[in-house]
Amino acid sequence: MPATSLDQVVSLCKRRGFIFPGSDIYGGLANTWDYGPLGVELKNRVKQNWWTTFVHNRPDMVGLDSGILMNPRVWEASGHVGSFADPLVDCKSCKERYRGDKLLEEKLGVEAAAVLTLDQVQPMLAAEKINCPKCGNNDWSEAKHFNLMFKTQQGVVEGEGDDIYMRPETAQGIFVNFKNVLTTSRMRLPFGIGQIGKAFRNEITPGNFTFRTREFEQMEIEYFVEPDDKQEAFDLWKKAVWSWYEGLGVDTSRMRFRDHDKDELSHYSSQTVDIEYQFPWGWGELFGLADRGDYDLSQHEKFSSQELKYTDPDDATRKFVPHVIEPSFGCDRSVLTYLIEAYTEEELENGDVRTVMKFDKRLSPIDIAILPLSKKEHLVAKAKEIHQLLLDQTNLVTDFDVTGSIGKRYRRQDEIGTPLCITVDFGTIGEDAEQGDPDTVTIRDRDTLEQKRVKISDLRAEIAEYWKN
């Protein structure tokens, strides 16, 4: 069973150092979150796994890291200045602001809400008797478009700088570099460019922990294809992404595909499918796959007056703007999903309940914990020696913990999802034969709770075997 309420995860994240409220000592800043020592390890592993799977392990992919700040013309060309907006409604009684489409979605379902036009939002809220979640009244303003891009200024003189935007998606950095990548990497169609980075959206109603925030990270791919090949690429990406989530431990009974209706499609897209996950509060978008056609490259050609065509290597007279399939992952939403999926409460034989984060072992923030049974100096020295051995001979991320009873330390490692613990006891240093033979340690498995006595000289091989399976 995964977490049944978001509170379980939020509380564990704060308690154990995965995710803290942003600007905590100043009373916070609404809906901002900071990844703590364990959170950053988990997030890095999600990103690393993504990069290995979709960039390094595929000959048809290369990577990129483009800037957050871009020439403002980029956002005119992409259509974000004109149409990257959500329907905003004000509650005239308490002045709270909401996304009208989201209020309707909760009552009518995603499909029904998606087909409504801007001027239908307020009458629908009245007809469906959807009241303000804060004050309970039904006194809504007309819906108006609210552009989600954050604006800032570039330049050193206050008030005289140029208005620029914080990117609301990483995708445009890829499109504007299409020609640079093409000429330097010598890729041939079909090929893709992957990028991981921050994006910013002035969301009207952020919330549900890290699910919807104003600053977040995306992992995006723009996959360039011959126009005739795009359906095939679309279907292959759909499968590949589903497998990625499944392969890292997301139960497929809590994932589903959802095709966008025609009226729901973004201005650039002719076909979109989302992967939704059943979060504790309901289904929500985890990932989006869009057929962007030749919209973006053609727009940038127009606005930049630069040619962004591809020349067929087998026929130099054939030049065309490639079409684009875009797999777009939310990094923070993926991390949140892995946290929710990993969260497990288990009743032990003695009736105690243990909380254990059953991360896929490739995602666990810590690989191995080394735990000396007591604080006695010569025992700790032996444990440190073993720790150093592992640091020298493996790439594992380790934790060394001497504080508290061994039971408490196991519980802590369970709660942070450490797959293996190594206990160094008086048997190890030849002082207590009942605990074990000299130069042996106990390895404890997080999931099975099995304990195994292993020679220190076999430790490396034993650990390698565990990670192989």
Ligand code: ATP
């Ligand atoms: P939503 O409908 O939830 O607002 P979207 O359709 O606008 O999302 P996309 O533009 O397709 O999202 O962005 C790609 C991915 O980026 C999403 O699938 C999601 O995982 C992530 N994402 C988008 N907005 C946010 C946000 N405000 N906070 C966290 N992640 C986000």
